[in-house]
Amino acid sequence: MNRIGVVLALVGFLLVVPSAASACGYDRCPDTNLSDGSASVGYSGVGVTGLVAQQPSDAVDYIWRLRHLCVLSDEREGACSSMDFRQCPQQPGRVIQYLVVQQRPVVRADGTAVVEVVPGLAPGTPVGTWEDVRQGCIDITPLNPPPSGDEVFSYFQRLPLPTLTTQHQPPGNGLAGLPVIFYTDSPTTQTFTVDIRGFTVVIQATAEQFTWHTGDPSGQIVTTHPGQPYPNQTIEHDYRSGTYTAHLTVTWSATFTVNGSAPADVPGTTTTDGPPVTFDVLQARSVLTNPYD
Structure with a gap:
């Protein structure tokens, strides 16, 4: 033959x-x-x-x-x-x-x-x-090809990504007419190393979008940054008096390497929801007083 x-x-x-x-x-x-x-x-x-x-x-x-x-x-x-x-x-x-x-x-x-x-x-x-x-x-590449982006994405969706905590100022109760400041000081990047069919895959996750659920009818605030505390605040929200529960949804993107290869983008994003935080917003009332009393 x-x-x-x-x-x-x-x-x-x-x-x-x-x-x-x-x-x-x-x-x-x-x-x-x-x-x-x-x-x-x-x-x-x-x-x-x-x-x-x-x-x-x-x-x-x-x-x-x-x-x-x-x-x-x-x-x-x-x-x-x-x-x-x-x-x-x-x-x-x-x-x-x-x-x-x-x-x-x-x-x-x-x-x-x-x-x-x-x-x-x-x-x-x-x-x-x-x-x-x-x-x-x-x-033997066709027998055991390196993980594709879609395969890495399926792992990325199941990773224990951090849930970012919502911080607010003033701490405790807020005041109507005084904006509530939101930010998070939780880590916004995370690195994971996973084994996919014998390949060492390093996934670098990055928080790329922050959705602040304010807890009132006004809805949400969407940003691409985690905010900062006073006096460099960048995320504020005005409330009427009442009790509110807010939380933060984070959209994560990622890059990955396979056995030390050049980084490539993971073709998709995933989200995590942080723990809720409840606070009161009080209505301040003016009271006339005698400064000489």
């Missing part, structure tokens, strides 16, 4: 092994972690380069899988050694690992195989043993 093609499937993913990153010298390539190191493959020809359409079942002579050196050493010798961990040259946005390609014969549709088989076995049944074909650095 002169056509070369490989289709690897592991946990529902498609793995393409391109020729450009198919192998490197044994002294340059340590291993990293692949969950179980096994993948079945439809294959025709020799070598493990390029991708063509999956072959029909009657053309498949072997199933294929990828294994880590450490996994194989543990199975064969009961332990790993430092030689099982080899460094592969990396490319931005790619996942390249040092792996062993193995093959195992299967029963063809006509009941034959490349090795002698027991009559009556169903087509596709593995026979014989796994054999090493070669080892080297293999691009």
